Amino acid sequence: MLERTGLVEGNASAEEVVVAYHERTKHHFHRYAASLGYMDWATQPDPFRRYVGADLVRLPLPKAGRPLPYWQLYTNPSVPPMSLSLVSVSLFFRYSLSLTAWKQVGDTTWPLRANPSSGNLHPTEGYAVLPALDQIGATAAVYHYAPREHALERRALLDEKRWAELTESFPEGSFLVGLSSVHWREAWKYGERAFRYCQHDVGHALASLRIAAAALGWSLVLLDSVSDDTLSCLLGLDRDEDFAAAEREKADLLVLISPDLPASLPTESKPLTAHGSGLLWQGMANTLSPENSVEWPAIEAVAQATLRCESSPIKEDFSGFPSEDELFGTPIRQGLLTAERAILGRRSCVAMDGTTAISRAAFFRMLARLVPTQERRAMPWDAIPWRPRIHIGLFVHRIDGLAPGIYALARDPDKVDNLKKVMHSEFCWQRVPDCPPGLPLYLLQEGDCRALATTVSCGQDIAGDGAFSLAMIADYMDSLATYGSGFYRNLFWEAGMVGQLLYLEAEESGIRATGIGCYFDDPVHAAFGIVSREWQSFYHFTVGGPVEDSRLTTLPAYNFEEEQ
Numbered sequence: 186m187l188e189r190t191g192l193v194e195g196n197a198s199a200e201e202v203v204v205a206y207h208e209r210t211k212h213h214f215h216r217y218a219a220s221l222g223y224m225d226w227a228t229q230p231d232p233f234r235r236y237v238g239a240d241l242v243r244l245p246l247p248k249a250g251r252p253l254p255y256w257q258l259y260t261n262p263s264v265p266p267m268s269l270s271l272v273s274v275s276l277f278f279r280y281s282l283s284l285t286a287w288k289q290v291g292d293t294t295w296p297l298r299a300n301p302s303s304g305n306l307h308p309t310e311g312y313a314v315l316p317a318l319d320q321i322g323a324t325a326a327v328y329h330y331a332p333r334e335h336a337l338e339r340r341a342l343l344d345e346k347r348w349a350e351l352t353e354s355f356p357e358g359s360f361l362v363g364l365s366s367v368h369w370r371e372a373w374k375y376g377e378r379a380f381r382y383c384q385h386d387v388g389h390a391l392a393s394l395r396i397a398a399a400a401l402g403w404s405l406v407l408l409d410s411v412s413d414d415t416l417s418c419l420l421g422l423d424r425d426e427d428f429a430a431a432e433r434e435k436a437d438l439l440v441l442i443s444p445d446l447p448a449s450l451p452t453e454s455k456p457l458t459a460h461g462s463g464l465l466w467q468g469m470a471n472t473l474s475p476e477n478s479v480e481w482p483a484i485e486a487v488a489q490a491t492l493r494c495e496s497s498p499i500k501e502d503f504s505g506f507p508s509e510d511e512l513f514g515t516p517i518r519q520g521l522l523t524a525e526r527a528i529l530g531r532r533s534c535v536a537m538d539g540t541t542a543i544s545r546a547a548f549f550r551m552l553a554r555l556v557p558t559q560e561r562r563a564m565p566w567d568a569i570p571w572r573p574r575i576h577i578g579l580f581v582h583r584i585d586g587l588a589p590g591i592y593a594l595a596r597d598p599d600k601v602d603n604l605k606k607v608m609h610s611e612f613c614w615q616r617v618p619d620c621p622p623g624l625p626l627y628l629l630q631e632g633d634c635r636a637l638a639t640t641v642s643c644g645q646d647i648a649g650d651g652a653f654s655l656a657m658i659a660d661y662m663d664s665l666a667t668y669g670s671g672f673y674r675n676l677f678w679e680a681g682m683v684g685q686l687l688y689l690e691a692e693e694s695g696i697r698a699t700g701i702g703c704y705f706d707d708p709v710h711a712a713f714g715i716v717s718r719e720w721q722s723f724y725h726f727t728v729g730g731p732v733e734d735s736r737l738t739t740l741p742a743y744n745f746e747e748e749q
């Protein structure tokens with residue numbers, strides 16, 4: 186583990202292990218974080234987990250699209266909730282975790298999904314605990330979602346008594362969805378830094394789930410007090426007998442989805458304990474790599490140090506946050522893009538054109554989406570209970586009417602002073618003219634920062650060739666001190682959620698965005714003048730005009746059903 190490296194003592198606290206892992210997995214100009222350094226094709230993991238022998242419930246794939254406008258995703262109460270059924274469960278997974286295209290070059294094809302993933306390796310697995318539903322199952326059950334088939338694998342049946350106990354504190358019509366990670370899928374390519382990427386991917390998937398729920402008129406909240414052990418047990422991830430030699434999954438999070446959640450959320454996680462034991466499970470997990478996987482003890486160590494125990498749910502006050510009117514100026518209630526096209530059409534790009542500019546209005550709108558509102562916190566921020574811990578350092582290249590330079594968005598308005606203190610003292614912290622009054626956006630320093638943005642993003646041109654790129658700066662040590670070492674994962678989740686919104690907002694503006702997990706950590710801090718270890722960059726992103734790769738052919742994700 187980490188003590189073998191001399192970074193921590195044998196009796197190091199969980200927080201010390203987290204900090205040591207974070208330091209150890211930084212990319213530096215002179216040295217990247219440890220990885221194999223080449224692609225070992227012999228151990229390439231299968232991106233699709235299957236439970237061999239489990240019943241497969243195929244979900245319908247209608248061709249016809251749904252007309253819900255994209256902007257309406259953010260005005261959730263105005264979308265009438267769909268009833269829970271085969272059709273709505275199918276749409277929910279289609280919008281959150283399904284395949285959205287196959288790409289082809291020559292004889293090689295590969296799938297892409299609604300949720301993005303570092304290196305397209307897809308470590309995140311999805312599970313659902315559903316009530317008895319016509320054409321899905323005669324009793325409540327635990328399912329694994331199989332994206333290649335767009336189907337549910339029935340892992341375990343829950344009798345009526347268990348289902349009633351499990352859901353007694355939840356509103357009528359609720360169900361649960363869990364996420365887990367196969368760390369090996371990312372570690373295969375990225376080595377020790379892979380734990381970070383797995384958590385980013387969980388954050389993207391969490392936002393995808395929230396957005397999918399919003400498209401169906403449903404609410405979704407993270408059940409943040411549930412322990413990882415409870416979740417493993419509920420999802421059957423702790424069952425040695427079903428995994429044998431197959432690569433294990435680590436439980437990440439559980440969400441509650443409901444057509445109508447009361448303002449005060451269920452706080453009781455007790456009914457969830459031990460609900461996996463005593464059930465009849467079916468299916469054996471497939472082995473993902475044909476040969477033995479390489480072990481990365483640093484990942485095991487940080488996974489152990491960030492294990493979540495049962496806790497009280499986080500409750501925080503958002504009354505000081507801006508209202509929707511203050512944040513957007515005029516709230517957005519129009520647009521031609523449908524939610525479905527934004528969700529299913531979302532795509533990263535491998536190159537940006539270095540010329541496309543966006544309007545200030547579009548820029549302000551994108552940033553406003555990243556800030557929770559005072560009333561109902563605004564989708565998707567209503568899914569997580571903590572105040573923003575991720576703030577944004579921006580490299581602005583081409584926004585019409587806005588000087589190029591370095592900017593900052595404090596996603597929690599109360600943190601402006603803290604950010605001022607930790608960043609370069611010569612930054613000017615000027616409010617941006619014409620910016621909506623509630624948007625905490627500041628100019629720090631004018632100037633062409635294209636080369637700087639590219640350099641700190643591991644030399645990736647997409648960071649300098651976009652309209653803007655950004656570093657997500659976490660209020661790191663204070664978060665660990667406040668919520669415990671397990672919250673290290675939540676910081677990446679929050680960053681992933683920010684990224685998922687940027688992806689969809691780029692679709693809305695007719696451009697593209699791309700997540701950037703490869704950046705040089707300390708040089709990013711130096712760019713903002715951050716010396717203290719208390720604040721750390723957790724993710725990068727770029728947004729701009731894409732250069733399409735004309736060698737690629739796009740094929741449909743599935744054989745869709747013709748309308749009757």
Ligand SMILES: Cc1cc2nc3c(=O)[nH]c(=O)nc-3n(C[C@H](O)[C@H](O)[C@H](O)COP(=O)(O)O)c2cc1C
Nearest residue numbers: 297298301302303304305385532533700701702703
């Ligand atoms: C956490 C994360 C980190 C990523 N890092 C990079 C990166 O450093 N450079 C890059 O070009 N793309 C990066 N991507 C984009 C992925 O390569 C992309 O999501 C994946 O190939 C799937 O394509 P899609 O987003 O179009 O579905 C990243 C994506 C995620 C989610």
